[in-house]
Amino acid sequence: MAAPELFDRIVIGAGIVGLATAKALLEGQGGNLVLVEAEDRPAAHQTGNNSGVIHAGLYYRPGSMKATLCATGREALVEYCQAKSISYERCGKLVVATQPEELPRLDELIRRGEANGLTGIVRLGPEGLKEHEPHVVGIGGLFVPATGIVNYRDVAAAMLQDVRAAGGDVRLQCPAGAIRREGGTWIVTTPNGEVSAPHLIACAGVQADRVARRAGTRPDCSMVPFRGEYHVLRPEREHLVRNLIYPVPDPRFPFLGVHFTRMAKGGVEAGPNAVLALHRNGYRWRDVSLRDTLDAALTPALWRMGLRYWRTGFGEVHRSLSKRAFAKALQRLVPEITAQDLRPGGAGVRAQALDADGTLADDFRITKAPGAFHVLSAPSPAATASLAIGEHIAREAKAHFATS
Template sequence: MTAKRTFAVVGAGIIGAATARELSRRFPDAEVVVLEKELRVAQHQTGHNSGVVHAGLYYEPGGLKARLCRRGVGLIRALCAEKELPYIECGKLVVALDDAEERRLEDIFDRAVANGVPGARMIGAEEIREIEPHATGIAALHSPSTAIVDYAAITAALIDDVVADGGRIRFGCEVHRLEDRSDGVVLHTSLGEVRADQVVVCAGAQSDRIARRSGGARDPEVVPFFGQYFLLEPAYRDVLSGLVYPVPDPMYPFLGVHLTRRFDGETTVGPNAFLSLSREGYRGLGLDLRDLGEALGSGAFWRFAAHNAPSAVREARTVLSKRFFLREAQKYVPALEGAQATRLTRGIRAQAMDASGRLVDDFAIAHDGRVTHVRNAPSPGATSSMAIAEHIVDAVSARHGLAG
């Protein structure tokens, strides 16, 4: 009797969960096991983000981000409908405050059109007020199909499907390294050895470490950036009906402070982006000496910092002062003057960086023998998760001649 083919997926964030589900659906006779070091799913990046389903405005046409984001939107929407999970198309405005920002916004609009973002259009000040009466700006890009969801609930639903299909999830099982042998892959874990025919590593902030310990390339390396969110007091929860974003600063790789409605009806302000003192510390100081030492000891990080010092100073002010943080948001929604806000647990972005200090912008997926490493999957990683899973399984199937 021929032994069942075994797939192991490392990590039960949304990309790991989506990949395990895709494997279980594509190969119904195979065994699929998910190894997760925490005791629940979605405990890291997936459970600490803004919940936005991105429509595909910003991404280089033809790149993985653009293609997989647009595909991922449809898959996430369909899953939410099937599982009766919230999927709220609240829409989004990317608002320009001056002529220079408006010119940059025109370039983003061109990308949105090239990426096939439905309903994307440029609007003026009067129409901004029609869509969001409390918002202000000289022009905006309106994306009516941008939505909000509960990514943790989606991840749980994906894992439920894996288990219903006969797969397993092992919680409290931390993977240290992988050994690709002639007869399969051995995963060295905190609970002993696990064997599999193929492995997909979706380890987020730990992805570079697992790859290096398994014989993979040093680069790209992960440098963690934290994003602080604030919850507006109840009197301001209805100040917006959708999302309001700034025009991205071309001198800084993150989107800047924006306002986001959540699926539960609350409104948040954030995030900023600043070097995190740890890869997984979401509360308090969040200091991990190993993580911080590794980041500060990275030549790539210092090369990045040298090119982004002015923006880093601005971001530092938002870290140190809640008042300054909220003033940044008031530029777009003046009605927030005097508003109070509560600090939420932060998010941490596992941002891959190459040796030159350049942030890896697109998704980075490396295939090494029987092992596939997801080396970079920042925003819109959650939006694209189910499409990333399709992409990975297609590649694994082609490389190893697997018939589903």
């Protein structure tokens, strides 16, 4: 058998987190690097199937990784789009309260947003909402000017070019299989042979827990795939939505609730919902993997979560199977929407990490092992924050790899 090819670092996964990390490592520290990606293109999973929102950072607990990296990442992303001529728009978003109990939550969102460095948030009454979005009906709301839209596939494509330009060896259709460490060197088996390096950074999205385990790390959370399904508005009804319209999020859940998003590539999306997927790459109900389903079924944390949220879960399944129920959820924000206005859109599968007690892991989670980093959980707004996450990992890696 041929000797493994030797690099300075191995990065697993060409989603936006792996790409941004490879870019930061190469541009900041030089050396060489191989990035292995299982699919035949970058951004094939979460990154390329998300809502395309540049999040402002309104929701996140001040001081959390999400809050700090979203704030710096958002501005870095906008600068990057300008530098690379990637089309994006800072259109702002509306958060709409429809129930009296949601009004105090708006105040909490302003407090959080301001603690996270946001400026220019405007508290609106019912008339103010209509000035921004004439078809919205609500009892109050917020306008958040820092929010924007972009197509993350374009961003990932530009990052991939940067990685290659900086000397990175990006290998597509090259899944990382077995991973072992021999005498301080990581050796990763791929279909084209083995690659080796003293340092490994795994950014494998929904496969993060499995990749970590294969590398001998016991992750402190389990990964459960949640499909987010979208509908798109028929072109003749797109005028009902100017930009982005969100409900007030339920603080018990990490998902934001179905909302409207004008897309950078054109059109208006409605969604996503959140249903348990029976395949880690399960974009449709009929995508079922016995291994993934068994894995989920044998995860005690999922049962604990299910006991807590079964009612919400049934609601999500109902909205997934019934366009009318989906439309009803949207009518809370824009009452004129009907089921006839909706056409099936795409879907994305969220990599949702669960703690052992069934709590939905909220913040980013990046763990260290000797000579390695594992991005165990990079949920939304990780696409917005990607450039900052990449810089963060590169900085941490410099210190960690000097000692391990």
